Amino acid sequence: MANRNNVHVVQRGDQWGTLREGGERASGLYNTQAEAIEAGREMAREGQGELLIHGLDGSIRARDSYGNDPCPPKDQK
Numbered sequence: 001m002a003n004r005n006n007v008h009v010v011q012r013g014d015q016w017g018t019l020r021e022g023g024e025r026a027s028g029l030y031n032t033q034a035e036a037i038e039a040g041r042e043m044a045r046e047g048q049g050e051l052l053i054h055g056l057d058g059s060i061r062a063r064d065s066y067g068n069d070p071c072p073p074k075d076q077k
Helices: 033-047
Strands: 007-012 015-020 028-030 050-054 060-065
Touching: 007 033, 015 033, 028 033, 033 050
Parallel strands: 007 050
Antiparallel strands: 007 015, 015 028, 050 060
């Protein structure tokens, strides 16, 4: 089941887009991946979800959690 609070940063043609998990249309299109990451980070913070950043090949290259982390760090600082 898709978590609509999660946001994916994906390539859309020659641009980068932010896409809610389970959605088909990008919420926004940006000229650079950095711009899309910043917008996606804000969307994930607001929804307390995860930000998943995809590379050019479509694989997930990084992820950040905002809110309930499904994989919390094991070290206790």
